Amino acid sequence: MGSVGEQVGSAGLIELYRCMVRIRSFEEHAHKTFLKGGMPGFLHLYSGEEAIAAGVMDVLAPDDYIVTSHRGHGHLLARGGDPKRMFAELYGRVDGYCRGKGGSMHIADMGHGMLGANGIVGAAVNIGTGAAFACKYRGDRRVSVAFFGDGSTNRGTFHEALNLAAIWELPAIYILENNHYGVANPQSDHTKLKDLADRAAAYGFPGVVVDGNDVLAVRAAAAEAVERARQGGGPTLIEAKTWRHWGHFIGDSAKYRDPVEHQSWLDRDPIPAFGKVLVAKGVATEAELQAIGEEVEAEMDAAIEYGRQSPFPDVSELTMDVYVGDPQGTSAGGRS
Amino acid sequence: MTDIKPRTINYMQAVAEALILEMRRDPDIYIAGEDVGKFGGSFGVTGPVYKEFGATRVLDTPISETAIIGTAVGAAAAGLRPVVEILFVDFLPIAGDELFNQAAKIHYMFGGQVDCPIVVRTAMGAGIGAAAHHSQSLEALVCHIPGLITIAPATPYDAKGLLIAAIRDNNPVVFLEHKLLYAAKGEVPEGDYVIPIGKADVKREGADVTLICYSAMVRQCLASAEALAAEGISAEVLDLRTLVPLDKEAILASVRKTGRAVIVHEACQTGGFGGEIAAVIADQAFGSLKAPVKRVAGPDTPVPFSPALEAEFIVNAEKITAAVKALFAE
Ligand SMILES: Cc1ncc(C[n+]2csc(CCOP(=O)(O)OP(=O)(O)O)c2C)c(N)n1
Numbered sequence: 221m222g223s224v225g226e227q228v229g230s231a232g233l234i235e236l237y238r239c240m241v242r243i244r245s246f247e248e249h250a251h252k253t254f255l256k257g258g259m260p261g262f263l264h265l266y267s268g269e270e271a272i273a274a275g276v277m278d279v280l281a282p283d284d285y286i287v288t289s290h291r292g293h294g295h296l297l298a299r300g301g302d303p304k305r306m307f308a309e310l311y312g313r314v315d316g317y318c319r320g321k322g323g324s325m326h327i328a329d330m331g332h333g334m335l336g337a338n339g340i341v342g343a344a345v346n347i348g349t350g351a352a353f354a355c356k357y358r359g360d361r362r363v364s365v366a367f368f369g370d371g372s373t374n375r376g377t378f379h380e381a382l383n384l385a386a387i388w389e390l391p392a393i394y395i396l397e398n399n400h401y402g403v404a405n406p407q408s409d410h411t412k413l414k415d416l417a418d419r420a421a422a423y424g425f426p427g428v429v430v431d432g433n434d435v436l437a438v439r440a441a442a443a444e445a446v447e448r449a450r451q452g453g454g455p456t457l458i459e460a461k462t463w464r465h466w467g468h469f470i471g472d473s474a475k476y477r478d479p480v481e482h483q484s485w486l487d488r489d490p491i492p493a494f495g496k497v498l499v500a501k502g503v504a505t506e507a508e509l510q511a512i513g514e515e516v517e518a519e520m521d522a523a524i525e526y527g528r529q530s531p532f533p534d535v536s537e538l539t540m541d542v543y544v545g546d547p548q549g550t551s552a553g554g555r556s
Numbered sequence: 557m558t559d560i561k562p563r564t565i566n567y568m569q570a571v572a573e574a575l576i577l578e579m580r581r582d583p584d585i586y587i588a589g590e591d592v593g594k595f596g597g598s599f600g601v602t603g604p605v606y607k608e609f610g611a612t613r614v615l616d617t618p619i620s621e622t623a624i625i626g627t628a629v630g631a632a633a634a635g636l637r638p639v640v641e642i643l644f645v646d647f648l649p650i651a652g653d654e655l656f657n658q659a660a661k662i663h664y665m666f667g668g669q670v671d672c673p674i675v676v677r678t679a680m681g682a683g684i685g686a687a688a689h690h691s692q693s694l695e696a697l698v699c700h701i702p703g704l705i706t707i708a709p710a711t712p713y714d715a716k717g718l719l720i721a722a723i724r725d726n727n728p729v730v731f732l733e734h735k736l737l738y739a740a741k742g743e744v745p746e747g748d749y750v751i752p753i754g755k756a757d758v759k760r761e762g763a764d765v766t767l768i769c770y771s772a773m774v775r776q777c778l779a780s781a782e783a784l785a786a787e788g789i790s791a792e793v794l795d796l797r798t799l800v801p802l803d804k805e806a807i808l809a810s811v812r813k814t815g816r817a818v819i820v821h822e823a824c825q826t827g828g829f830g831g832e833i834a835a836v837i838a839d840q841a842f843g844s845l846k847a848p849v850k851r852v853a854g855p856d857t858p859v860p861f862s863p864a865l866e867a868e869f870i871v872n873a874e875k876i877t878a879a880v881k882a883l884f885a886e
């Protein structure tokens with residue numbers, strides 16, 4: 221772990237910690253509720269990967285763009301998303317970010333420049349690249365960050381997006397969350413590469429490997445990439461190596477993973493690891509960290525209850541927002 | 557005859573059985589797709605197939621839909637018989653070029669020199685809270701491309717016999733499995749048998765109205781026919797089973813008999829395959845019609861996530877029954 225406190229400061233370090241704890245707590249609240257049969261659809265949990273979202277989001281400006289995959293709760297939360305509206309969306313309720321139409325896999329919050337989670341693996345890579353193009357086209361010094369998994373890099377769309385970003389020198393940052401599996405397919409079966417960051421060489425821009433369970437290492441790599449992008453230096457691919465604590469989605473027992481390897485990653489859980497650093501450096505006491513945990517627990521208890529209490533959308537919403545406005549001759553309309 | 561117990565298996569098992577029987581028969585058949593091997597398939601369909609044939613014939617691919625279908629085209633042109641899996645039909649457009657421009661056209665474009673005997677198995681339909689990217693019914697897109705065969709079976713028996721037929725056919729076939737049907741049970745013979753492609757099946761006979769349907773809507777139509785019977789309306793349920801080539805004769809024969817047609821599909825109405833069926837009836841059975849041809853189809857919207865909205869999206873027996881009754885009230 222790098223030079224603690226040097227760039228971030230005590231308050232900032234504690235915020236990074238809190239951010240990770242909030243994501244974990246959000247995910248585990250959703251997990252418990254889902255297992256009890258209380259939530260519809262599929263949930264892909266981010267537990268174990270929190271250091272990536274927390275580290276990257278900490279170096280972005282409020283008007284930058286992000287876009288993510290099916291595993292996107294952590295990104296929105298770290299970006300400032302409201303857990304109440306997020307839980308409402310997971311429940312399919314009208315107070316959700318997408319009025320219940322998207323659910324977990326399509327959660328989106330334009331208010332935070334969050335261009336959506338996505339049900340199509342790899343879709344975020346081109347969407348993020350397009351937002352980066354818009355930033356460059358307007359010359360407004362914003363950047364765009366796309367989050368996606370190791371498995372996504374085997375799609376053709378990944379290649380096309382990164383090549384375009386390279387030749388157009390776009391302010392794009394690609395955060396490759398390598399949790400070593402695409403569903404049950406291990407990295408060793410889906411690619412011959414050891415480091416997926418090596419793929420950047422094919423496009424002629426930097427590819428960096430970081431420990432995705434070390435929030436400060438992620439933050440430092442992201443800070444450098446974002447700075448380069450803002451200065452017109454073009455894209456960066458950051459491979460953050462990590463591990464999901466649970467199966468691919470809730471219900472997948474992940475028996476395909478080696479229990480010893482699984483345990484070794486659990487032992488490197490990013491949250492307690494960072495907590496230890498904070499205590500060792502005198503940034504926080506055990507008791508203070510514990511208090512954060514309790515505060516966050518209470519916050520998420522209330523947030524999930526808000527989601528549960530939110531009403532379902534009226535059935536009239538089924539045909540609303542198919543189009544912008546109400547184009548003549550369509551049976552499905554927009555909002556008047 | 558001693559008592560041969562009729563054997564009941566589910567739709568998923570029927571599909572697996574067809575794959576196994578055909579792979580035993582023909583060493584040129586291979587399966588490729590995401591997590592189809594070691595993991596046994598994300599819906600669990602190919603597990604037993606992998607168990608028997610292993611990784612040389614049941615190949616796990618990376619997340620590369622374009623390559624799954626694209627390489628199938630090349631492998632087929634070079635003499636193999638690929639049976640590939642695209643997990644959700646929503647991902648089929650990712651391989652749009654490979655399917656629509658290559659697989660569908662090479663036989664014609666090359667003057668009949670080469671066949672493209674591939675089967676693309678894929679899961680369609682809403683009903684599991686999977687939202688807009690995992691719930692569509694895209695058969696109309698496939699049906700619009702000449703050169704492709706489109707099959708959408710509703711029962712385990714039909715799934716097995718039609719998949720065997722699809723594998724033996726020398727044309728590219730899109731084989732649509734409805735995810736809500738995987739657990740559906742039915743009687744299925746053990747050995748191999750073929751259900752001819754392009755032949756519809758009367759699933760229930762009736763005299764007053766024909767419900768024309770396929771895939772998961774067959775169940776809904778059967779339930780509706782039951783409800784209608786209680787109201788004195790005798791509905792015939794015609795399961796198309798294959799959409800292209802379309803069994804026009806069966807449609808026309810039934811509609812000429814009943815004089816009324818209600819076409820039912822889960823897919824959105826506009827540009828849906830129901831319009832094609834309606835046109836066939838209007839063109840060739842106009843004189844037999846006692847009422848306008850009606851469609852009961854999905855609304856023209858993406859599939860929403862919220863259970864409250866998804867339930868409203870999906871066509872069900874009640875909606876079909878209401879549409880039929882309205883026809884008799886007119
Ligand atoms: C184009 C496409 N193909 C397949 C799927 C099914 N699917 C959903 S998530 C997933 C694995 C994704 O792996 P990775 O990119 O490593 O992300 P992770 O789930 O590990 O975060 C697959 C195959 C999909 N949603 N979209």
Ligand SMILES: [Mg+2]
Pocket residue numbers: 369370371397398399400401402403
């Ligand atoms: Mg992964």
